[in-house]
Amino acid sequence: MNISLPRNGVVIVRKRIRDKAALMLAVFMVVQTLAACEGQRPAEEPDNGGTEEAIYSDPGLTKYNPPIEISLVRNVNEDFSDLISNFPGETLEDNRWSRLYEDVLGIRVKYEWTAKDDLYYQKLGSALASGNIPDIVRVDAQQLRQLANEGLIQDLTEVYEQYAAPFTKDVLSQEGTGPFEAATIDGKLMAVPETAASVEGAQYLWIRTDWLGRLGLKPPNTMNDLLAISKAFTESDPDGNGKHDTFGLALTQYLWDPVMGALDFMAGYGAYPNIWLEDDTGKLVNGAVQPEVKQALAVLQRMYHGGQIDPEFALKDGRKEKALIAEGKIGIMYGEQWGSFVVQPSYEKDSDADWQPYPIVSDTGKLAKVPLRFATNQFLAVKKGVKHPEAIVKMINLHLEKNWGVTAEFEKYYSTPYPAWQLSPVTPFPLLKNYEAFLQLEEFRTTGDEAVLHDEAKAIRKNIDAYRTRNDITGWGWERIYGPHGVYSIFRQYEKNNQLLFESFVGVPTEAIIEKQSILDELKNKTFMNIILGRPIEEFDRFVEEWHRLGGTEMTAEVNEWFAEKGRKTQ
Structure with missing residues (x-):
């Protein structure tokens, strides 16, 4: 053939x-x-205002006052157990990322339940079938269509357009239109795609x-x-x-x-x-x-x-x-x-x-x-009736900003050199x-x-030099x-x-x-x-x-x- x-x-x-x-x-x-898209901007040439004040005054990074609570579920397999052991004093619900989301955005992350591997997927399947889903749920493309058909999740078209920071829009467009096409049902954006390269x-x-x-x-x-x-x-x-x-x-x-x-x-x-x-x-x-x-x-x-x-x-x-x-x-x-x-x-x-x-x-x-x-096979959907559906977009904005933006603290929030980014419930990245x-x-x-050398390359160079x-x-x-x-x-x-x-x-x-x-x-x-x-x-x-x-x-x-x-x- x-x-x-x-x-x-x-x-x-x-x-x-x-x-x-x-x-x-x-x-x-x-x-x-056929359309080329913008990529990751160098830190010295920001496209989102250029100053910390401008960045955090963007609607997508403003703080809720009083704070709000957002529920999720999570797979805590053996790999995650190994990961958390590298961060003494931190837990699934109380770690550098959960504190950052609350301190900067006023978002308190709560896990309704956790489970390991096969049990996690069994529980998730049962939750989806019953409609008893958390505020934000990570699903695959088939599950997304099923939830949309059953009217259990919200249309995020306007939410994404209004609250996604310029940097976020740049990053999530790097795989082209495919991820957003896969998340769009009957002309409506029913989830934010976790774009993958x-x-x-x-x-x-x-x-x-x-x-x-x-x-x-x-x-x-x-x-x-x-x-x-x-x-x-x-x-x-x-x-x-x-x-x-x-x-x-x-x-x-x-x-x-x-x-x-x-x-x-x-x-x-x-x-x-x-x-x-x-x-x-x-x-x-x-x-x-x-x-x-x-x-x-x-x-x-x-x-x-x-x-x-x-x-x-x-x-x-x-x-x-x-x-x-x-x-x-x-x-x-x-x-x-x-x-x-x-x-x-x-x-x-x-x-x-x-x-x-x-x-x-x-x-x-x-x-x-x-x-x-x-590669994009996971999507973040928001349950119908959640008062602040834009919270998921804000979390995505902050995760990208603190790892690769103007105010990035790469060696704290991304690699210590252990993968601190995995402590976050959302993990977008420049592809x-x-x-x-x-x-x-x-x-x-x-x-x-x-x-x-920028942040990630600097950290990698340190690791390689330590070996050599x-x-x-x-x-x-x-x-x-x-x-x-x-x-x-x-x-x-x-x-x-x-x-x-x-x-x-x-x-x-x-x-x-x-x-x-x-x-x-x-x-x-x-x-x-x-x-x-x-x-x-x-x-x-x-x-x-x-x-x-x-x-x-x-x-x-x-x-x-x-x-x-x-x-x-x-x-």
């Missing part, structure tokens, strides 16, 4: 702001729209280079090279302990995990099972039912039966599989930029364990396309901030001029992301070489998607896992037939109806 890039293209706008003191390259990615979904190959060196191997240029490395990592005793106890490739029971998943392994065979694509006829097709997926599954099946994948991976989540990496039992992993922190425990236990990121590779030897799913920080660091490495000068292990992962040969140096190659493949469907979920998507996803995940574990590869063909019969044909028709309408609007 020939795959075309989205018909409306990808607009990458670079704006270079130079003076004698600083140089900053800001990169703004707009997906599925599709480009942050780009994945990389993480490989133990010390094992490569020990076995006399070179980094891969093709999938065949990668398969040879995986085989050697499994069979040639790369750790030198004389035992047959290592595996080539990391996988988890969740095949589409952003780290240790199979998504970009499949991309190496031109297979993109999690996105809608425009084919060479100009129609949208679902990547899960394309023939390239069958080839990728067959290869994974051979690797599994060849002992190159943990035989118990289908029973293990990311934490358990990460433990194998930490123990020095796995040498290859696909993952997003934060994968460096997944492999870092391996280095912590063994200073010879040297992991490096590489570009993903293809079976043809040509540059692989890097699939990027439409290309990570890449921008890398570009500032690159400029600094070239010129030696510290004036080019004092062997502070906490900086190891940061160096693998932001160093001269780190993840973002590879992302720059992806961008330059036109390797980024964006999802083509970014609209509101259609009726068939709402009704059928979860069923088809369950069928896909079960079938693919069973094939990897040994079921006949022909089961893929039966899956394709079932996918179409159980709603895939209907979904495809509706998605193409949306696509045709979108094309007419942009002509």
Whole structure:
């Protein structure tokens, strides 16, 4: 199957702001729209008044007097428990962010209930079904449509227009119109999208280079090279302990995990099972039912039966599989930029364990396309009847301002270097901030001029320097992301070489998607896992037939109806 890039293209706008003191390259990615949008402003050139007095007199940052209370719910999984332990004296409801919202905005944050992982989603589902929702609720696109159809949430069109600060509007427009289209139902903005950067979904190959060196191997240029490395990592005793106890490739029971998943392994065979694509006829097709997926599954099946994948991976989540990496039992992993922190425990236990990121590779030897799913999948809705629906917009304004605005206190509210931003119930961010920080660091490495570094880049530089000068292990992962040969140096190659493949469907979920998507996803995940574990590869063909019969044909028709309408609007 020939795959075309989205018909409306990808607009990458670079704006270079130079003076004698600083140089900053800001990169703004707009997906599925021909209009370029403004990006994050440099701190020295604010667009919201320029002074603290002007900023906090904006309607979106004024204080309620007397204070108001806003209720939410929250997932407090093990990761959050680990996080809060890094902030002595702070709790979920009483921390630097809850105090800031009350001190500056007069908003008291209250959690109606909390729960962990699966229990959280069960309780949230029950709350949504009963209509017993908090003042502000985080939902996905399907849940948003259901709440809107039932009349349980408020129209935020005028609220957002009136109360979103200029900086907020700039930041939330950086992904183009897609996130707001997904939050708009019957012409009304029914939630504020938690815009996410599709480009942050780009994945990389993480490989133990010390094992490569020990076995006399070179980094891969093709999938065949990668398969040879995986085989050697499994069979040639790369750790030198004389035992047959290592595996080539990391996988988890969740095949589409952003780290240790199979998504970009499949991309190496031109297979993109999690996105809608425009084919060479100009129609949208679902990547899960394309023939390239069958080839990728067959290869994974051979690797599994060849002992190159943990035989118990289908029973293990990311934490358990990460433990194998930490123990020095796995040498290859696909993952997003934060994968460096997944492999870092391996280095912590063994200073010879040297992991490096590489570009993903293809079976043809040509540059692989890097699939990027439409990333905005969470929305903040406000319950019908809440007196101050604008409170959510004010919280978003303040979160952005205190982390990246003129009055930012980055090392207090964002990174200490522990991620303090996660203590906040809302966590918006400039979508290309990570890449921008890398570009500032690159400029600094070239010129030696510290004036080019802004808050985030300064903090990252401290972490990297701590690793390089004092062997502070906490900086190891940061160096693998932001160093001269780190993840973002590879992302720059992806961008330059036109390797980024964006999802083509970014609209509101259609009726068939709402009704059928979860069923088809369950069928896909079960079938693919069973094939990897040994079921006949022909089961893929039966899956394709079932996918179409159980709603895939209907979904495809509706998605193409949306696509045709979108094309007419942009002509």
